[in-house]
Amino acid sequence: MAPPTPSLGRLISEGLRHGGDLVGQELELMRRETDGNIRAILGVFACFGTAVILLVAALTMVLVALVKGLAALIGSEILAALIVGAPFAAVALILMMLGLRRMDRSNLLPRRFERQIEKDAALMTGRNDD
Template identity: 80%
Template sequence: MARPTPSLRSLISEGLRHGGDLVGQELELMRRETDGNIRAILGLVARFGTALTLVVAALVMLFVALVKGLAALIGSEVLAALIVGTPFAAVALILTVMGTRRMARSNLLPRRFERQVGKDAALVANQVAD
């Protein structure tokens, strides 16, 4: 027994329904990916904050010890503070620039969502062409 051919109206209706389902699934994918990126950033901020607090406390103690020891050798506490502090300030600047680049907006874009939309568009184009 032959299956009846669907009418144009039912084909369009089914196509729209499938298209709507596809758009809904892709929006859900984008939402999940964005939520994951936000959670990852918040976790990184918390870890960096804790690490920074501990590092600052340790560096203060190290700076004081180095400055006092160098000041005893050269006779000037101001010059000793400049000699000790300059390399640490340079490293801090480099790390800040690197961290800022890592947290750039371009690194937070939903890449999987973009790839999936491209694949789906190509699939629909192939289906329409056939």
């Protein structure tokens, strides 16, 4: 004797239930994967942060040693500090000026967005400016 065939309504309800279960499982997998990725990124930031702190400390020690060595040669620690620090101050000033120029309001406007909106408007109205 053949098993009874389920009704169409029962098949649809089972399909919807299984589909809902599948979507729930996919969302849970995405949440777990995202949590793992966020933890990994935070770990990388912690490593980079520590490395930057140690690098700054090491460079400071190198610069202090350079000032002390130069002071021993020329006899003035103040002049040695000025000689060692001047190139760093010049580079910092140049970088600051470049950064300020880059942050100018005209450079921060969304130019590509404006061009794309104009293209889309032209396409919708039937104009072709290309």
